[in-house]
Amino acid sequence: MAAVRPLPQQSIIECIPPASEIADLRILNKDLNFIQAMTKRADDLSAQAQSATDYSELVKVTDSFSKLAERAEVKAKTLKELSNESNPLTEVNSSAELLEKVQILSKTLESKTQELSGLYNSNESSLLDSYESSISELNNQIDLTSSPDGIVALFPQIESLFQEIEENARYVSNSSESLTLTENIQKLTSNYSDKAEQYSDAFMSEMGSQISLLNDGINSLRANIDYLSSNSSVQSHLERLSEIREQVNASASIYKNYPGARDMVYNLDTLSIATHARVEEMADSHEIVSDLMPLVNDPEALVRAVKEAAIRTDVATIENVLIPLTNKANELSAKVIELAGRYDAGNYGDIKVRAVSSFDKTVERLDRQYISIRSTDPEALAANISGLSNNIESNMSAVRSVDPASQVQYFASLNTRVFDSVNTSDFSIFMNNVISIPGDVMMSSRNCVDAAFKDFTREFGNNIESFFDPLLTFLIVIEKLLLSTPWPIFLLVAGVLAWLGSRSIKVSIGVMTAFFAIGFLDMWEPMVSTVTMISAATILCLALGIPLGIWMSRSDRAQSWITPVLDVMQTIPSFVYLIPVVMMLGIGKVPGLIAVCIYAMPPIVRLTNLGIRLVDKEAMEAADAFGATYRQRLFMVQMPLALPNIFAGINQTIMMALAMVVIASMIGVAGLGLPVLQAVQNQFLSMGLLNGLAIVALAVIFDRVSQAFGTRIQKHRSGEVL
Structure with missing residues (x-):
């Protein structure tokens, strides 16, 4: 039925009764939609289980079955109401239908699990062999590693393996070989940590050398700032600065924990600020001198313009070069002409200040990146591997196994949970559900109050404002x-x-x-x-x-x-x-x-x-x-x-x-x-x-x-x- 906008009602008393009726109808529709959706979901899961050809597909269906049972427990009150024969909704859909579908789903999963149990055993064995082989190969690679870079390069492989084992822990946790797998994981972790500790000092020394070279480059560029005198020199300076920034940015994860890394980033930031200031100084000088050139034949106007420029701006060329010559009109004109020629020769007009400003902002963000990025030095990587290893060990003991015997027991428990939800006692529902007005009724009532108050403000708002x-x-x-x-x-x-x-x-x-x-x-x-x-x-x-x-x-x-x-x-x-x-x-x-x-x-x-x-x-x-x-x-x-x-x-x-x-x-x-x-x-x-x-x-x-x-x-x- 199409929604029809109700007539505005200034009386809340007139508005609430029909609003409550609409809310009750909405609640009935929600209850019907819920039981129908649950019943259809159980049917769909049964079909998925029946058509499954791999054991992992049954595990996914079981996960969905678990969510269905959780949903049934949350909506136990509704299921209880839909199981009451006096409820007219049961003539359309009832909880009994849901129970029937859930029992079918449970039996289908049970029979299909027994049918595919051989696949589980072969899959379990295949996973354990694969993990043992990977761990053995990684241990060999660690033993053969002879540099810090090798330790860093092995981290992604070990991390990926450990994450996969943790994800598939429920497939192997009930195996007699799971304890051996856990011990081998600990040995691999210990081997990696020992190797990382062995090369940690060499790694830090190498990082120190690289950072020292970068600081030398930064200091060299800083010394060069005062000698920037043309657009080409500015571009060359920016290219070198950009190369250093890219290297600092690309190596952020490995430089992060080195004691001098933050100082290096600070020095680079200081260099970028100084470069930005120098380029702006050059562009401003060119602009001011260009404005002064038409006045070189009018000494009095030129002096006045120079003094005004000194007041309006903070450009060193004006303060240090032109202001001292304001009492010497001829020398001032000659100096302005000389500067204009120098600036034209250096192509000062082609300097892109906005591009330099944009570059400076990218350098500014480096400091935040060094705070947020994950470090990849050997010691930090070893700590990450150790954390993953501990997660696997705890997960092995806590996760629910999905072996056939455990799964069959779990299906029965899920079936029981749905049955208990439907047959929850009135006392349990009373104790576990706060007595309250249904949310739909409250929403409709609030809409009445809101509409009534809006009507009131429209009717009497002008009078109230006048008051x-x-x-x-x-x-x-x-x-x-x-x-x-x-x-x-x-x-x-x-x-x-x-x-x-x-x-x-x-x-x-x-x-x-x-x-x-x-x-x-x-x-x-x-x-x-x-x-x-x-x-x-x-x-x-x-x-x-x-x-x-x-x-x-x-x-x-x-x-x-x-x-x-x-x-x-x-x-x-x-x-x-x-x-x-x-x-x-x-x-x-x-x-x-x-x-x-x-x-x-x-x-x-x-x-x-x-x-x-x-x-x-x-x-x-x-x-x-x-x-x-x-x-x-x-x-x-x-x-x-x-x-x-x-x-x-x-x-x-x-x-x-x-x-x-x-x-x-x-x-x-x-x-x-x-x-x-x-x-x-x-x-x-x-x-x-x-x-x-x-x-x-x-x-x-x-x-x-x-x-x-x-x-x-x-x-x-x-x-x-x-």
């Missing part, structure tokens, strides 16, 4: 005001506000210094955006949070309702509530502000509630004795005594708002969080570190000022004067 327009205007105006304020005035105002809050010169100077440092490091504009966002978020959180905290302190029922909401706000991943916010409001400042407030509001609500509830009862009784009204008790007794907790909540709200800066940048909020996000995406350590430290500096500023203000207004409780 938050004043808040957006406020943020934009404040940010523009702060950005248009000259930085000395901003620092002065920040220092004055810090002093008014803390009455501390140290705090004021610290605040001004921190803001100056952020601006000095070219983060002034993102800092202002962040300050605007945090200030607005803090004001909004206090405006909503303190009244909520007061309400919670008055009503236990309100507290029981609001506390779980606060728990959700604090614990739910921030990315989760970003989804509905972005769907309703898009990306920008207001969605970011809402996300910050959701995360930062709980502390002020909780601590306001806690502070008021912890006010001494004696103080409340005294207020009642004087006939204070509720408003008087709240603002003249409870709130003043709760200020330590309230200010702790304010401090935590500010800190949590700052913690959301990076997350908010993901939905288009500018500020210090955006460069941090970009640094993470592009692995820019310095950018991330600087902006991260700027966020820390803002956190310290807000923390110290708020703490100092809270401490200062509490001094009256100890009898001190404000």
Whole structure:
């Protein structure tokens, strides 16, 4: 049946029932598809087993049979349901049919295995003889080897043999000769290791000689860099450099473990960088001198052009040759003409800087190659062979043998596993399967919720955005005001506000210094955006949070309702509530502000509630004795005594708002969080570190000022004067 797109439903209640029916139908189809696929697979395997003419083909069919049994165990619950006669699906396909097909498969494999058992014995004997012959031949070659290169050349053969033995271990593991094979493998490994150790010093000495010659070539080319004076000399230099790079690249695996190899790669990299710089210098010199040539008859214009070139570029020819002659107009013109002639004679215009740059990048990658490539020096190869040998030994004892007797027993066990899966007890299914809504039902229900919310945002999104327009205007105006304020005035105002809050010169100077440092490091504009966002978020959180905290302190029922909401706000991943916010409001400042407030509001609500509830009862009784009204008790007794907790909540709200800066940048909020996000995406350590430290500096500023203000207004409780 063709899929038909359902009509949009704004009501989730109207959407879920038909969605559940569709999901149930999908589940029924999946169950039928599963049992039919399993039954057909068993039939196909029986046919493959019946037509097998080689024992290895039966082994492959057995592997597929094992996977079928594993699948049956995973879907035991479905097989159990399809074995129930009350299930209408059993009229189409039932688990009984699968059991019948599996029994046929098991019997077919059993009879065919007995029929081809002679092939197994001959194959086992052939494999063992082949392996013993190969091992003996390799031992002879090792004994005849008289150089490190011979040891290296034998490694691929031994590695290939050991990998083949490990792969075919189940064909020979049950043989009486498997122990002898394992012992011979160990002897071959020991023989190779001894030979590798014997020639290791000679190998390293040879590598040292080769690397020394390469370093001599690198040093020779480095000394030649300053004498490059024509395009032909550059090409010759690059050809020699390319030959060295190719040799270093081709020999990476054998040079890797030599102590001086990394230094050689570093020297080559340094040479490539120096060559690139020299070629760029030559090309830039030619370009500048060509631009100066039309001015040789105008001394004043020529001098001005040379000085401008010195300011714009960092070319040695300009700094060291032409600038000293700017006070000698005639000599300067003559020198420019001389250089132009020299450059034309050397074909400087034909120099391909881009090709040199591309070559330099290939040299740069050598260092990473030397880290990642597998070493092929004798000692490393011997270690690899030893590892393969140990794998074979452990595999021989752990692998399931595929000899005929073992296979027949295994067929019976696979048949039993499928039978047990079909006849699993209800208690076992209950214990091994978590009670849950089926995945298809959940998917359909989620689609209903998603569609309903999308319909809601389409219908009321514009109204919601209009509701938050004043808040957006406020943020934009404040940010523009702060950005248009000259930085000395901003620092002065920040220092004055810090002093008014803390009455501390140290705090004021610290605040001004921190803001100056952020601006000095070219983060002034993102800092202002962040300050605007945090200030607005803090004001909004206090405006909503303190009244909520007061309400919670008055009503236990309100507290029981609001506390779980606060728990959700604090614990739910921030990315989760970003989804509905972005769907309703898009990306920008207001969605970011809402996300910050959701995360930062709980502390002020909780601590306001806690502070008021912890006010001494004696103080409340005294207020009642004087006939204070509720408003008087709240603002003249409870709130003043709760200020330590309230200010702790304010401090935590500010800190949590700052913690959301990076997350908010993901939905288009500018500020210090955006460069941090970009640094993470592009692995820019310095950018991330600087902006991260700027966020820390803002956190310290807000923390110290708020703490100092809270401490200062509490001094009256100890009898001190404000």
